[in-house]
Amino acid sequence: MRATLRWAHSDLRAHRGEALFITLATAGIVVSLLLAAALFGYATNPWQRIFTQERGAHVWIHTAPGADARKLARLDGVESVAGPYPTESATVASRGTRAAVELRATPHLPSVGRPLLTAGRWLDAAEPGGVVLESRLARALLAEPGDTLTLPGTARVLTVEGIADSAEPGYSPGSQPGLVWALPSAVRAPNGQVTGVRLSDPAETDYAVQRAVTVLGADAVGEVSTWQQGRAAAQGENRLLGQVLGLFGLGALVAAALAVHGAIGTRIRGHLRDLSVLKAIGFTPGQVVRIFLLQHLAYAALGAVAAAALTEGLGSRVPGRLGDAVGVWQGLPGHTAALLAVPVGAVLFIGLTTGLAAWRAGRVSPVPVARPSAARGARLTGVARRALGLRLPAALVLGCHKAFAGRGRSLAGVARLTLPLLLIVVALSAWTTLDRFHGSPARMGLPAALTVRSDGGLTDSGVRSLLAADPRVADAYPGVELAALVPGQTGTIALRGVGTHARPYPCALAEGRTARGPDEAVAGQGLLDLMHVRVGDWVRLTVGSQQPQILHIVGRSIEPQNAGRVATTSLDTLRENDPALSPAFYELRLRPGADPRRVAAALTAAGGGHLDVHPVTNPADGLSPLRAVVTGLIAVLALIGLVELLTAIGGSVREGERDVLALRAIGMSPRQITAITVTATTCTALAAAVAATALGLPLARRLIDAQGDSSGIGAGIAQSPPPGLLLLLCAGAVLGAAALAALPAARAARRRLADTLSAVG
Known part of the structure; x- marks a missing residue:
């Protein structure tokens, strides 16, 4: 021991x-x-x-409101039912922030879907204007128990009694209204009802x-x-x-x-x-x-x-x-x-x-056992002999020959160094894709920067005039979003009518073409997967009591919202089925250089409190920690690559000790002998960098697109790093290998002949 x-x-x-x-x-x-x-x-x-x-x-x-939801309790497999609870769609404001909400009339604390209070208390009949906010909505409004909420355009005021967690989908600006539990007396204009079903x-x-x-x-x-x-x-x-x-x-x-x-x-x-x-x-x-x-x-x-x-x-x-x-x-x-x-x-x-x-x-x-006088693979190849015959530098030729002389060992060394470099290329691709979401959102399925909704205090023509008056607004696309049942009636998707036939909405397409004619639509990957259809098929969607909406899917859009379960057509197409449809919102595309927050503030002020303006949610905003994660991973992978380079350099120097006497005998100087080892190491690093780039780019695209498919956004979002960044990575690997190899190679080339003889013997 x-x-x-x-x-x-x-x-x-x-x-x-x-x-x-x-x-x-x-x-x-x-x-x-x-x-x-x-x-x-x-x-x-x-x-x-x-x-x-x-x-x-x-x-x-x-x-x-008139549906008999009590029938749900009699269905097979239903364990219990919550509700039905009357609901009212509204907009609330607090501290200058507005949010679309669903007021849910809840006379008592339910046994199914029971909100978990995290602050304050539950509703009290002594406070008819009291409400309980879902926690994500409360954070968006910066609201706490005791605060008051106003309903813009009305004289109604609500008091926050408590904040609660819920397993239902939380508030998301522009896509999911916030949940507000209230007493029936506070829900003055119910326009629907909701029922919760718990299954066995x-x-x-x-x-x-x-x-x-x-x-x-x-x-x-x-x-x-x-x-x-x-x-x-x-x-x-x-x-x-x-x-x-x-x-x-x-x-x-x-x-x-x-x-x-x-x-x-x-x-x-x-x-x-x-x-x-x-x-x-x-x-x-x-x-x-x-x-x-x-x-x-x-x-x-x-x-x-x-x-x-x-x-x-x-x-x-x-x-x-x-x-x-x-x-x-x-x-x-x-x-x-x-x-x-x-x-x-x-x-x-x-x-x-x-x-x-x-x-x-x-x-x-x-x-x-005495080491063989000539290493396996040490005999010059025909290519090396012809290169020497062309009077290329001997150190360069012998270094390249040394790097790839022993095929199995050389390939193993290149493969070990390729793996960390390949993972770095994948990490850089993830970073570049994230940057593209921030820098070019229009190419990633987010052509609009702002969404504008009116509380009814302004007419549609008034809203259009107000938007046209702001020079920073490049285009305003009228739109409406409806919940539609898919065939088989197993779920709902979002059916959006945005833009017109004359001014179509600029969807980012990954496949097919834009919807230009009547009954044409583009769909997100999530919808295609849910309905088991593909581009070119016709789909039948049910919207309330209207006639079924039959659409021709002519393209697949990159759709980051609603898990990709979105069908987008023009407002004109939806009006053919329901002429009474009017725009419920406007999607705004801003001119280059315009600040969305300043434009939103200006439009809100110009609307006199009757407009709800908020930025379009970018899914990349929640992935900001990924930058720090990628940076740390690149550092770890660089350490692993450094270990492999040190190993390759050490092996090259030790194996070259037996050749020092022969090289000196033919008249090569210590500097030339050093150059042989440096060239061999550099060739190994160059081969690994080229292989990592060639294999890493398609691998990164497959991995990122696979993640896009699983999330419903769909394939087509992957972005490759800029060529300059890849060139910098390759140059860094090659120059780093040369710098690391220079000192040990120089020491080995200048060793005394006695030391060299002992190493060889």
């Missing part, structure tokens, strides 16, 4: 840099995986906890919706929302961040394990004589294997323990969503198990690859 420790200590002193990089890389990998576990827990468990505690309804059905088997949700629509009648059903939609809305971007961290963490773990495997293999080839001596003085093969295995397990364990301690102690203090996720995750039941399993799993995986490489050290013969 004492001799084993002395060997490990001497090896550590000789390879301090490599040990440090392996430890830091392991720490970064484990931190990434722990943060991914925290984000997954943060995305799923809070919603599940709320849904369980409030006995959430699996289906919420909005119907016309949640897996039968689609069938239950179909039965409910059949019983109530399609003309009575306005909108249907399910528990799956509420869960997806609650998970939001947190699950995506967790997937990104988990994917890159696992990829980095594989890259780190391969780098350690390559480092041990190179070290074994360079210390065959020392290993033979260890065997000769009594070391067993098992002890030799344990030397390498325990040494690298110690590096990995040190990094993993440091990562776990750092995440546990400081993770909740990170500002923003990551800190919140870690704080919530630390209170969840599976936190301790994940905190132990992730580091242990990472260490064991690195130990497995280490053991496979160290096993070769145990097979070294105890009798020192």
Whole structure:
């Protein structure tokens, strides 16, 4: 044991840099995986906890006021029913912020879908104007218990009595109204009703919706929302961040394990004589294997323990969503198990690859074997001989030949270096896609910057005149959005009529063409998946008591809203089916350089309080933590690439020691000999960078588009990094390899002849 420790200590002193990089890389990998576990827990468990505690309804059905929703309680598979509750669509304002809401007349605290109070108290009959706000709506309005809300255009005033969490989809400006629980006396103009249905088997949700629509009648059903939609809305971007961290963490773990495997293999080839001596003085093969295995397990364990301690102690203090996720995750039941399993799993995986490489050290013969006079593959190829015949620099030719002489070993070295560089290319692609959402939203399905709604205090012509008077507004597209039942009546989608035949709405298309003629529409990926149709098909949608709307899907749009379950046609097309339709909102496209917030403030002031103007929600706004995540992942991957480069340089220098005498004998100077090693390392890095770019770009596109498909946005959002950035990455890898190789290569080239002879012998 004492001799084993002395060997490990001497090896550590000789390879301090490599040990440090392996430890830091392991720490970064484990931190990434722990943060991914925290984000997954943060995305799923809070919603599940709320849904369980409030006995959430699996289906919420909005119907016309006269529908007999009591029939739902008699359906097979229905466990209990909440409501029906009369509802009123309204707009409330607080501290200069306006929000579209649904006032829900709730005479008493329900047993199904029971809101969980987080502040204040429940409704009291002594306060007929009191309301309870859903928590996301309260945050948007900056409202607290005791505050008052006004309904613009009316003299009505509501008092906030409490704030509550709910498992229903939360408030989202422009797409999902906020939920407000109120006494029946406060809901003065009900225009619908909502009923919650709790099922005995949640897996039968689609069938239950179909039965409910059949019983109530399609003309009575306005909108249907399910528990799956509420869960997806609650998970939001947190699950995506967790997937990104988990994917890159696992990829980095594989890259780190391969780098350690390559480092041990190179070290074994360079210390065959020392290993033979260890065997000769009594070391067993098992002890030799344990030397390498325990040494690298110690590096990995040190990094993993440091990562776990750092995440546990400081993770909740990170500002923003990551800190919140870690704080919530630390209170969840599976936190301790994940905190132990992730580091242990990472260490064991690195130990497995280490053991496979160290096993070769145990097979070294105890009798020192003289190294062959010529390495396998050292004979010059025809290409190298012709290059020398063309009087190309000998150092350049021999360096390139050296880099690719031993095909298997050279390809393995290139492959190990390619993996971290490939993951960096994928990370840069994710960064570029996120930037494109912010910088060019029109190309990512968000051509409009503002949405304008009137509370009825202005006529439609008055709204159009007001919008036309602002020189910063380039175009104003009138629109209306309806809830439509899909064939089979298992759910609702958003049917939007925006723009006219003369001035069509500029949808961002990923497939097909724009909707120009009557009955033509474009659809998001989520709708195509839900209805099992594709571009070119005809679809039949039911909107209330109107005649079925039959549309020809001529294109697939990039649709970031409503999980892609949106069909977009022109307002003229919808008016053919319902001539009484009038614009419910206007989508505004601004001129280049116009600030959406300033334009929104100016329009709100010009409308005299009768306009609700808010920016269009950009899904990339919630992914701002992804920038910090990508930066950290690139740093970890760079460390892994650095370990691999150091391994390649060390192996190249040691294998070149046997050639120093021959090169000096033919008249090459130490500078030329140094250039051979530097060129060999540079060629390896260049080949890895080119392979990483060639493989990483299509892989990144596939991964990002797959994520777009799963979220309903659809494929076609992936963006490749700028060529200049890729060129900078390749140049950085090549120049970094050359800089790292220069010093050890120069030292080896200037060694004394006696030292060189001892190394060769």
